Amino acid sequence: MLATPPKGNAKVTDDEVWSMQQYHRYQALLRQAHVMRVFHDGETLHFQIAGSKNVGKGRRITIAWTEAQPDCVISNLDDFSKLNEQSGHAYRPLGNNWYLYIAK
Numbered sequence: 001m002l003a004t005p006p007k008g009n010a011k012v013t014d015d016e017v018w019s020m021q022q023y024h025r026y027q028a029l030l031r032q033a034h035v036m037r038v039f040h041d042g043e044t045l046h047f048q049i050a051g052s053k054n055v056g057k058g059r060r061i062t063i064a065w066t067e068a069q070p071d072c073v074i075s076n077l078d079d080f081s082k083l084n085e086q087s088g089h090a091y092r093p094l095g096n097n098w099y100l101y102i103a104k
Contacts, residue, residue, distance in 0.1 A: 043068055046101060064091065064101040077102070 036048045044066040051060035070091040089103035
């Protein structure tokens, strides 16, 4: 579902667009999982579970999936407080390309 392009994309054919039933199921699953929103950051897919929806307005915590190695990986959440202000984010590996992501 998440790989399907949105309806407004001119390159999408009708058979690639979600039905209303699929969309409602997707919304219900997000609510059941307590996911605030889903977004892409480059090739990384984020499922936001806590924090501000606005970038730069407080901390955000997401469960992220990416095939690429993230830029700032930590082995322990305590290491997040030790990061310099330039980075402002970190990924904690969960396994199989899944990460806990936290951003200031």
